[in-house]
Amino acid sequence: MGEDQTMKLRKIVSGGQTGADQGALAACVQKNFPYGGWVPKGRRSEKGKVPHKYRMRQHWSRHYPPRTEKNVLDSDGTVIFTFGRPDGGSLLTIDFAKKHKRPWLAVDLLQPRCAAVAKVVRWIRRRLPDGAVLNVAGSRRSKAPGIHMAVKKVMGEVINREGGSGRETDQVPPRNTRKARKGRRG
Template sequence: MRNSLLSVPLVRIVSGGQTGADRGGLEAAIALGIEHGGWCPRGRRAEDGRIPDRYRLRETESADYAQRTERNVLDSDGTVLFTRGAPTGGSALTAALARRHAKPLLHVDLASTDERTAACALRAWLADRGIATLNVAGSRESGCPGISDAVRRIVTAAVAAP
């Protein structure tokens, strides 16, 4: 069911629950009052320990990050990938999986884009692609301090009605 407080067709946000961009997306969903979920590694594994239970994530059979990354790409209508600079590591894998599965991908490089511009670009992309389930992925907090809060602000601004 579409939330009347939203300006785009988005009804669900998924992520893998890692620190950084993933959690920023989940926090935006919670703040917006929309459904959230996704796949996380067995044991709810993240770089800071166990992913908090407040995030409604399902565990994959494997503790490997790659399995949950692919599941979230497949279970969404499109992926927004937040980084500062070129995607590396898990972010590069996310981009490759989106391309392999012919899923829409928007890369937001926060090293070259301010938050307002990023929110406007995300809003337009969501509307243009008719994204109902959005996978939010990107850099970890340890490698990109402050990205969780930035992603929360950007996604909230992009999705909330003006």
């Protein structure tokens, strides 16, 4: 992407679950890229609670499907990362994207990372508007060990290519300090 082109991605949202969701959030934190999204009430995840280092909004429901649907609705498109075919919550995410006529892309991370990055970047450029909000979903850690790091690496490269850097926004995640946590709302 050339310096004079508009940046395709403005923000990444996720549901905060272990695995693919938190892998995308970790990439955003590492790249200082704007992120957000809805998590179940109580910050519920399969491992207990979504870590507070991730600045997320709590949905009124403690169940996963309502926050999944809200993240689909609040984004311009959804990428679903899995090892193999989508199942469980990943299929539900696809169903919500179809229901609300939002573009979606399933990415099997059994393919080489460079191929996964190229597939996501090509899809973003073809299907999403400039300044898009991208929802990232996929397998949870217990169903796909290693997916957190795989998604973090892929999304880190996607952010490098489609997210730009140094843009001012009120959604940039705060540093891990008490003062920053008290001063901002997710």
